[in-house]
Amino acid sequence: MALPLEGIRILELGQIIAGCFATIPLGDLGAEVIKVEPFKGDAGRMPSVGNLRGASALFLTFNRNKQSIVLDLKRPEGLEVFYDLARRSDVVIDNFRPGVLKRLRVDYESLKTVNPRIISCSVTGFGEESPYRDRPSYDLVHQAMTGLMSITGEPGRPPVRAGIPLADLAGPIFACKGILIALLERERTGEGQRVDVAMFDGLSALLTYTATLYLSQGEVPPPPGSAHEYMVPYQAFQTSDGHMVVVTREESFWRKLCQALGRPELAEDPRFASNAARVRHREVLIPLLEEVFRRKRTDEWVALLDEAGVPAAPVNTLDKALDDPHHELRDMVVRFDYPGVGPVRALGNPIKLSRHPRARCAPPPTLGQQTDEILSRVLGYPPERIEALRRQGIAG
DSSP, X not given: OOOTTTTOEEEEEOOTTTTTGGGHHHHHTTXXXXXXXXTTOOGGGOTTSSEETTEEHHHHHHOXXXXXXXXXXXXXXXXXXXXXXXXXXXXXXXXXXXXXXXXXXXXXXXXXXXXXXXXXXXXXXXXTTSTTTTSOOOHHHHHHHTSGGGGSSOTTSOOOOOSSOHHHHHHHHHHHHXXXXXXXXXXXXXXOOEEEEEHHHHHHHTTHHHHXXXXXXXXXXXXXXXXXXXOSSEEEEEOSSSEEEEEOXXXXXXXXHHHHTTOTHHHHSTTTSSHHHHHHTHHHHHHXXXXXHTTSOHHHHHHHHHHHTOOEEEOOOHHHHHTSHHHHHTTOEEEEEETTTEEEEEEOOOOOBTTBOSOOOOOOOOTTTTHHHHHHHTTOOOHHHHHHHHHTTSBO
């Protein structure tokens, strides 16, 4: 059975993360993704970035199911080849700084004269209209400026960035949605359009209800650590050999927790009898619970609380987290071989479709691996023209 996005062709001018992450689920589910790279290649190919046996783990992560063609877009002949590809494509995605597309003459206004059905998607740091549009865009900058770092970490401690590049990832997630929306609308109107996504906007959107509380009534929250602002206990606790989290989202969970801890009297204490009371007396209750949790190992507590019907989980290190059988059962670990590296295991596609139980997984391309094949199959160029483009340094 054909995958749902087969027949959709995407030209990716992406670099590193923000320009590459958006197309992973699209390629997994059948879209043809062609990376158009300069002669030096995607900057994410640098092996110094997460070196994995001589290759970049970052590049291997973000570029499966893609093909690579090398073109010099700064030369008229290379630009003409790109226009030929755009005529036969559905989407062009990039993560260049504002102004670069226009300078290269691959902006939406230029591309729609070549193909009125084209969808042009840009993932920039701050967007075209922002007063910060020309600032360099880095994940840490966005985590700081959006306020995320101010609510990450422990109270009274220095600000902490999230352990993954959330801004670099949030922008592409919204870009993927924008591309699919534009493709759907094109089915109705026959026309393409511009999709403009800012990493700053994407990360800001993830602030959700925390932002609503400030925008609506001026609440500026402090960093809660692992705790929850409005529910107690709802946080990490130290055990005799590690840490675990406990979630008493419902009052029934709180009562079950007290029984499992051997402290049923806590559930009857007026200071702790309701969540609102526990929030008010957090500073009294939490030390009492901490003292109890330090008496057993994490696995003992998790088993005990699981049996009691209390939501709890170990705070896993990545080795324990990624060795969990859940990932295999959910087809969340993919495997491929990459030249010079050998077997690679990475996380798969979280989107599960009943008609397509398995997404595809081809290895990332080497630099320019499909240049000749794309020029021939997609554009119909004869061998002598392809050879001339190579000889002139237009394609590689």
